[in-house]
Amino acid sequence: MRRIISILMENQPGALSRVVGLFSQRSYNINSLTVAPTDDPTLSRLTVTTIGDDRKIEQIIKHLNKVVDVAKLVDLTEGSHIERELMLVKVKATGAQRAEVKRVADIFRGDVVDITPTMYTIQLTGTEEKLDGFIQALAGTTILEVARTGVSGVARGEKILSL
Amino acid sequence: MLSGGDMLIRALHDEGVDLIFGYPGGAALHIYDAIFNQDKVEHILVRHEQAATHAADGYARSTGKPGVVLVTSGPGATNAITGIATAYMDSIPMVVISGQVTRDSIGSDAFQETDMIGVSRPIVKHSFMVQNAEDIPAIVKQAFHIATTGRPGPVVIDIPKDVTDPGETFPYAYPESIKIRSYAPPTKGHSGQIKKAVEILMSARRPVLYTGGGVVLGDGSELLKQLARALGFPITNTLMGLGAYPATDPQFLGMLGMHGTYEANMAMSEADVILAVGARFDDRVTNSDVSKFCPNATILHVDIDPASISKTVTAHVPIVGPVVPVLEEMLEQVKASKIKIDAEALAAWWKKIDHWRERDSLGVTPAEGEMIKPQQVIQALYKVTNGEAYVTSDVGQHQMFAAQYYHFDLPRRWINSGGLGTMGFGLPAAMGVQLAFPDAIVACVTGEGSIQMNIQELATCKQCALPIKIVNLNNEALGMVKQWQDMQYSGRYSQSTYADSLPDFVALAEAYGHVGVRIEKMSELESKMKEAFAMKDRLVFIDVAVDPNEHVYPMAIRNGAMSEMFLSKTERT
Numbered sequence: 001m002r003r004i005i006s007i008l009m010e011n012q013p014g015a016l017s018r019v020v021g022l023f024s025q026r027s028y029n030i031n032s033l034t035v036a037p038t039d040d041p042t043l044s045r046l047t048v049t050t051i052g053d054d055r056k057i058e059q060i061i062k063h064l065n066k067v068v069d070v071a072k073l074v075d076l077t078e079g080s081h082i083e084r085e086l087m088l089v090k091v092k093a094t095g096a097q098r099a100e101v102k103r104v105a106d107i108f109r110g111d112v113v114d115i116t117p118t119m120y121t122i123q124l125t126g127t128e129e130k131l132d133g134f135i136q137a138l139a140g141t142t143i144l145e146v147a148r149t150g151v152s153g154v155a156r157g158e159k160i161l162s163l
Numbered sequence: 164m165l166s167g168g169d170m171l172i173r174a175l176h177d178e179g180v181d182l183i184f185g186y187p188g189g190a191a192l193h194i195y196d197a198i199f200n201q202d203k204v205e206h207i208l209v210r211h212e213q214a215a216t217h218a219a220d221g222y223a224r225s226t227g228k229p230g231v232v233l234v235t236s237g238p239g240a241t242n243a244i245t246g247i248a249t250a251y252m253d254s255i256p257m258v259v260i261s262g263q264v265t266r267d268s269i270g271s272d273a274f275q276e277t278d279m280i281g282v283s284r285p286i287v288k289h290s291f292m293v294q295n296a297e298d299i300p301a302i303v304k305q306a307f308h309i310a311t312t313g314r315p316g317p318v319v320i321d322i323p324k325d326v327t328d329p330g331e332t333f334p335y336a337y338p339e340s341i342k343i344r345s346y347a348p349p350t351k352g353h354s355g356q357i358k359k360a361v362e363i364l365m366s367a368r369r370p371v372l373y374t375g376g377g378v379v380l381g382d383g384s385e386l387l388k389q390l391a392r393a394l395g396f397p398i399t400n401t402l403m404g405l406g407a408y409p410a411t412d413p414q415f416l417g418m419l420g421m422h423g424t425y426e427a428n429m430a431m432s433e434a435d436v437i438l439a440v441g442a443r444f445d446d447r448v449t450n451s452d453v454s455k456f457c458p459n460a461t462i463l464h465v466d467i468d469p470a471s472i473s474k475t476v477t478a479h480v481p482i483v484g485p486v487v488p489v490l491e492e493m494l495e496q497v498k499a500s501k502i503k504i505d506a507e508a509l510a511a512w513w514k515k516i517d518h519w520r521e522r523d524s525l526g527v528t529p530a531e532g533e534m535i536k537p538q539q540v541i542q543a544l545y546k547v548t549n550g551e552a553y554v555t556s557d558v559g560q561h562q563m564f565a566a567q568y569y570h571f572d573l574p575r576r577w578i579n580s581g582g583l584g585t586m587g588f589g590l591p592a593a594m595g596v597q598l599a600f601p602d603a604i605v606a607c608v609t610g611e612g613s614i615q616m617n618i619q620e621l622a623t624c625k626q627c628a629l630p631i632k633i634v635n636l637n638n639e640a641l642g643m644v645k646q647w648q649d650m651q652y653s654g655r656y657s658q659s660t661y662a663d664s665l666p667d668f669v670a671l672a673e674a675y676g677h678v679g680v681r682i683e684k685m686s687e688l689e690s691k692m693k694e695a696f697a698m699k700d701r702l703v704f705i706d707v708a709v710d711p712n713e714h715v716y717p718m719a720i721r722n723g724a725m726s727e728m729f730l731s732k733t734e735r736t
Binding site: 009010013014017018021025055058059062063065066068069070071072163 | 280281284285288289290292309343344345346468469470473474
């Protein structure tokens with residue numbers, strides 16, 4: 001099952017490599033990874049999406065908790081949550097394709113953030129699934145480049161991840 | 164005002180360190196100069212950095228105090244890696260200080276530069292790169308705190324050379340305590356879980372206590388003894404746990420697992436309740452197919468590391484906590500429990516176990532003539548040393564024979580590389596033990612394969628006048644490899660023999676300034692060993708020619724249940 005794990009960790013050199021290293025060392029999957037400092041500059045928030053059965057996820061969480069730099073973590077997929085990812089797609093847009101690409105982008109509430117006479121750069125935010133859906137919808141066109149940030153997220157309601 | 168180098172050594176002293184093991188080199192020279200200028204921290208010069216880590220490891224295992232290592236950058240650091248990995252796998256508290264190239268040359272592929280933090284990352288509990296000399300006291304404090312608390316482990320401190328520059332000085336103060344907000348090891352077990360575990364334990368009909376290295380590391384042996392006696396249950400130890408419960412006690416079934424006794428493995432296999440304490444259901448215990456492992460047992464698992472619980476075998480009652488407070492609470496609850504142990508069921512269980520014991524799975528059939536069986540060497544060692552020696556071992560058949568035939572009654576006496584299985588561990592580990600306990604009998608049980616992996620340490624032993632007794636079970640082959648080749652590869656001895664090129668160990672020992680003794684006849688075994696051990700102030704290399712065709716038994720059958728074992732070359736369960 002797909003899981004989203006959000007981690008608060010020390011914003012220290014080496015902390016990221018310890019977390020990432022753990023995944024490769026124990027042959028756990030990383031589907032996406034995003035990391036940046038929080039409002040507290042001494043803390044970074046890292047969000048990783050991974051796949052595994054309950055047993056594997058339990059081990060991943062236990063091992064993450066053992067990393068000395070990791071202060072706190074939550075499996076967002078355990079409860080209701082909000083997840084978002086941002087994607088920038090460069091698509092070939094000439095002739096009849098130009099209008100079609102714009103129409104698909106509008107349907108997905110994407111924004112055209114840059115244009116040239118032959119292409120659009122479209123910015124889209126949403127769940128991983130929505131972003132995948134958009135790429136599928138563009139199947140008839142020529143995709144030139146895709147840049148995705150990876151998933152970030154928070155729990156719904158009053159639940160917070162902080163120290 | 165102190166330089167970075169002086170601060171480091173001063174901080175070690177303030178941390179209570181009086182002995183470190185190391186080897187100098189360019190990036191560590193400022194630190195070595197700081198060592199020269201003081202007399203509180205003693206430095207032992209090894210002959211290879213791997214040996215420094217094993218010696219520190221032996222020191223740590225035998226004393227319970229953290230071992231400390233100092234090496235230079237590049238090859239000094241990478242040579243230490245095997246020893247760090249060894250300590251990591253067996254959860255040994257250790258602090259390894261490695262020199263590093265200067266800050267401005269890091270990343271430039273400078274002479275003797277290695278990314279030590281990166282290279283060591285998967286095999287350390289934590290690591291620090293010192294960026295500023297002012298941080299040294301706090302980093303040293305944190306390193307020792309992390310290495311010694313919770314599930315212990317090695318910590319690396321990598322120090323760029325310019326940080327230790329004697330030309331720059333800083334104010335020094337050693338912190339009294341330290342708080343790391345992201346690090347909080349458990350301090351006690353969950354009372355509700357302990358209660359649940361005790362209820363299950365008291366209602367058991369075929370219980371077994373299965374305890375491991377965690378009991379030794381957590382100094383829980385005394386409590387374990389009290390608990391086992393209060394319950395009257397059979398108990399088995401893992402390879403790492405030997406000595407945590409007295410081997411000569413009637414409740415003790417011997418070691419379990421791949422080369423465990425018949426009675427220990429049978430009892431595990433038929434148990435209805437297993438209380439695991441500080442043991443991690445390693446594949447050398449469970450055998451590779453965990454679905455066949457103790458299918459009818461309710462598993463109660465006490466460990467300080469939550470990641471060790473339900474990793475391979477699902478625990479029905481997990482208890483996360485240090486061994487002492489958890490066992491204390493368990494013992495109290497056992498004594499206060501309203502549930503009465505079913506004495507009839509327990510007696511029937513013991514009867515069954517005694518029946519298994521009758522099989523005498525560690526019985527040794529003497530060879531014909533004067534040929535010495537390796538098991539007999541350990542039996543003689545046990546006798547000659549009155550079971551009181553600190554025994555270190557290398558890895559292979561001799562290690563298993565030592566584990567099976569030297570009956571450890573005390574914790575921290577059996578010192579071996581259980582997790583990583585590092586050949587070359589025994590002799591340097593013995594140095595650490597002998598330095599910690601100068602008057603104790605320290606025996607290094609080894610083989611002619613393993614001893615050659617760190618043989619250069621005979622020179623360190625000479626320099627430090629360490630009267631270690633090396634007991635070399637010389638079967639002229641890599642015995643355990645050969646055993647597997649016999650059992651699984653139709654006796655094709657691929658790269659496991661070298662009889663034509665073995666050194667004369669007696670001459671070799673003498674070349675290093677020690678005493679060498681060769682034993683070839685069974686009739687001389689005990690008397691010559693006695694003579695060797697009587698040389699209290701000398702290192703004696705006892706080279707014993709043993710039966711080259713002997714196998715270690717019992718041996719678990721691959722992918723089988725715990726009850727499936729080979730008991731000799733011709734018998735299996």
